[in-house]
Amino acid sequence: MSNIRKIAKAAGVSIATVSRYLNGTEHVSDEVKLKIQKVIEEVNYKPNALARAVFTKNSKTIGLMVPNISNPFFNQMSSVIEENANNNGYNILLCNTDDDIEKEKKYLDVLQSHRVAGIVVARSKCKEEYGNIDIPIISFENHISDEIITVSSDNYSGGKIAFEHLYESGCRRILHIKGPKCFEATEERYRGFLDAAKEKNLEIDFIEFETDFQVEMLKENIEKLKRINKYDGIFVFNDIAAATVMKFLKMNNTKIPKDIQIIGFDNSFICELLHPSLTTINQPIQELGKATIEILIKLINNEKIPIKDYLMEVKLINRGTTIL
Amino acid sequence: MSNIRKIAKAAGVSIATVSRYLNGTEHVSDEVKLKIQKVIEEVNYKPNALARAVFTKNSKTIGLMVPNISNPFFNQMSSVIEENANNNGYNILLCNTDDDIEKEKKYLDVLQSHRVAGIVVARSKCKEEYGNIDIPIISFENHISDEIITVSSDNYSGGKIAFEHLYESGCRRILHIKGPKCFEATEERYRGFLDAAKEKNLEIDFIEFETDFQVEMLKENIEKLKRINKYDGIFVFNDIAAATVMKFLKMNNTKIPKDIQIIGFDNSFICELLHPSLTTINQPIQELGKATIEILIKLINNEKIPIKDYLMEVKLINRGTTIL
DNA sequence: TTGAAAGCGCTAACAA
DNA sequence: TTGTTAGCGCTTTCAA
Numbered sequence: 001m002s003n004i005r006k007i008a009k010a011a012g013v014s015i016a017t018v019s020r021y022l023n024g025t026e027h028v029s030d031e032v033k034l035k036i037q038k039v040i041e042e043v044n045y046k047p048n049a050l051a052r053a054v055f056t057k058n059s060k061t062i063g064l065m066v067p068n069i070s071n072p073f074f075n076q077m078s079s080v081i082e083e084n085a086n087n088n089g090y091n092i093l094l095c096n097t098d099d100d101i102e103k104e105k106k107y108l109d110v111l112q113s114h115r116v117a118g119i120v121v122a123r124s125k126c127k128e129e130y131g132n133i134d135i136p137i138i139s140f141e142n143h144i145s146d147e148i149i150t151v152s153s154d155n156y157s158g159g160k161i162a163f164e165h166l167y168e169s170g171c172r173r174i175l176h177i178k179g180p181k182c183f184e185a186t187e188e189r190y191r192g193f194l195d196a197a198k199e200k201n202l203e204i205d206f207i208e209f210e211t212d213f214q215v216e217m218l219k220e221n222i223e224k225l226k227r228i229n230k231y232d233g234i235f236v237f238n239d240i241a242a243a244t245v246m247k248f249l250k251m252n253n254t255k256i257p258k259d260i261q262i263i264g265f266d267n268s269f270i271c272e273l274l275h276p277s278l279t280t281i282n283q284p285i286q287e288l289g290k291a292t293i294e295i296l297i298k299l300i301n302n303e304k305i306p307i308k309d310y311l312m313e314v315k316l317i318n319r320g321t322t323i324l
Numbered sequence: 325m326s327n328i329r330k331i332a333k334a335a336g337v338s339i340a341t342v343s344r345y346l347n348g349t350e351h352v353s354d355e356v357k358l359k360i361q362k363v364i365e366e367v368n369y370k371p372n373a374l375a376r377a378v379f380t381k382n383s384k385t386i387g388l389m390v391p392n393i394s395n396p397f398f399n400q401m402s403s404v405i406e407e408n409a410n411n412n413g414y415n416i417l418l419c420n421t422d423d424d425i426e427k428e429k430k431y432l433d434v435l436q437s438h439r440v441a442g443i444v445v446a447r448s449k450c451k452e453e454y455g456n457i458d459i460p461i462i463s464f465e466n467h468i469s470d471e472i473i474t475v476s477s478d479n480y481s482g483g484k485i486a487f488e489h490l491y492e493s494g495c496r497r498i499l500h501i502k503g504p505k506c507f508e509a510t511e512e513r514y515r516g517f518l519d520a521a522k523e524k525n526l527e528i529d530f531i532e533f534e535t536d537f538q539v540e541m542l543k544e545n546i547e548k549l550k551r552i553n554k555y556d557g558i559f560v561f562n563d564i565a566a567a568t569v570m571k572f573l574k575m576n577n578t579k580i581p582k583d584i585q586i587i588g589f590d591n592s593f594i595c596e597l598l599h600p601s602l603t604t605i606n607q608p609i610q611e612l613g614k615a616t617i618e619i620l621i622k623l624i625n626n627e628k629i630p631i632k633d634y635l636m637e638v639k640l641i642n643r644g645t646t647i648l
Numbered sequence: 649t650t651g652a653a654a655g656c657g658c659t660a661a662c663a664a
Numbered sequence: 665t666t667g668t669t670a671g672c673g674c675t676t677t678c679a680a
Contacts, residue, residue: 001458003672003673003674004673004674013650013651014650014652015651015652016651016675016676017651019674019675020675020676022674023675025676026649026650027649028649028650029650032650044456044457047437047673048378048437048672048673049437049439050374050378050383050438050673051656051672051674051675052673052674053374053656053674054372054374054375054378054657054658054672054673054674055655055656055657056656056674059374061417069393069399069402070399070400070402072396075394075399078394078418079393082418082419083420086420091417091419091434092418092419093415093417093418094388094402094406094416094417094418095406095415096403096406096407109370110373112325112370113370113371113372113373114373114374115372115374132368133368134325218596218597240593240597243597244597246597247598247599251599269539270594272539272542273542273564273567274597275570275574275575275599327657327658328657328658328659329657337666338666338667338668339657340659340660340667340668340669341665341667343658343660344660344665347659349659350666352665352666353666356666371657372658374657374658375656375657375672376657376658376659377672378656378657378658378672378673378674379658379659379660379672379673380658380659380672
């Protein structure tokens, strides 16, 4: 690949002039402009963004850490993040942590080395590691420390809404299938669900899944699901797990929603593909991604913004797995 | 963020020594090592990968261009790519093209500017634009030019296998729901399916979907699906579209596989979640991703390898939507 | 409007 | 084993 010196030489000007042409920082005469333009096109020159970043200390890159890009919720969110980052002139360095603390640490080093302008980390497992990092950070879905902004759906309210809908739909023997204890988001859903049930003086039973997404989800949890027929309403911590539960019920000829009503969480594309369509709690993924990047960019630009939780509103999407 | 000069000064050594310590290129005395180590930890110094890349001309970054990371097949493949790249010390710069030629062009410039070591582009829409790029490239799923290696599943054979299974399962009134004309992969599936049908002297009907994945897939194509009840076997170009078809059939109380048998393509996680489970053609996603990165890295390391198609074997996954 | 030169943070050749 | 120095490709100050 060519460099600015060769371009300058070929165009018969100084490198400073080429730089000015490239960045449009100062006026360059039309005559010189044309000459430079011609050379650049001839050799297909692209200015070295790395060298530029070394000098300007602005890599125009955002590090995105997610559990895994193949996880349906996080890949949707990554898509929105990418879009918004791109619209603001930022590129994405992709990191899959696999919910593994060591991988996250390793990638954290990589992102610092690459001098990313900002970091979005979804469902972080680290705490102190973020203490002495001088790069703006947004934590998605859970809390790292008091100094780091969290962006998240209002999972607690989501849990409440789920309960209320089940209750109003006539369910009284209710089960909650909850996510792994280490996930803040699903713990909040659980908490909201439980609190809403308490208000109605209703006891809730629980089953816990060990992961939020995996191909073998049914197989892994089939033992736990054996006795769910005695309930008339189930709130599942996400849509994929809800689909797994539905599959189990169908295999046992249980009628949904007649025998058992179900509510999922996320409103992912799978909801409409299931039969009946899955009633769920919508996470406003567009707003979530947009807010995350907007706040991060403000942080990058040294704007002062309140360090607090940014909680996005969720809502019920009423479909076929509930009666009401 | 600190820099090598400050570290050297604080440790009382030269920057060359610090550099040698960082890279382990030459021996550094234990005493000096300890001093440097201490300073580095104190200030949480991370060597600037950008500056390093400017000099070494090796960014250790791979540009990954996919239609969209939220597309179930491509996010799975991205996950495998990331894993393999990471195992080889490479990071991923993520680019969503949205199947948009202008976005792809723009990102191609970005990747060149960032001096990525190599590029993986899935389902490229550009041709000439790749002509004068001096970065190793692997094209995933379709052909760009004679100089660029293509890695792909054997989609043609997949189509054939799908037909044969439907035929052996007794289907004689067969429909193929094909993907958009512009997708090489689905065109190959179509071609294989058609050729296999010809061998049995069977006429096949066709419906074409405009996209391979979107949330509103059923709504968009509902008119086209109105007359599919007259068939006894359907091969759908991918699993998500197959799920859409199944949903339509269930809404009309058509029994699967009794009335209509269905085969999808990809073997994505959704297959096991559907009821009945979807018979499909497996794409060996692990092998695909592994091969892609292995070949790309050979290219990066200037190893000579044949410029040809690398076609990975597909196979039938027999589940509940077919009788046999 | 342009050029010379210094410097961003790093590596590596050369010398000691 | 270590230090000095040139140079990677770029931006920006200063002077013309």
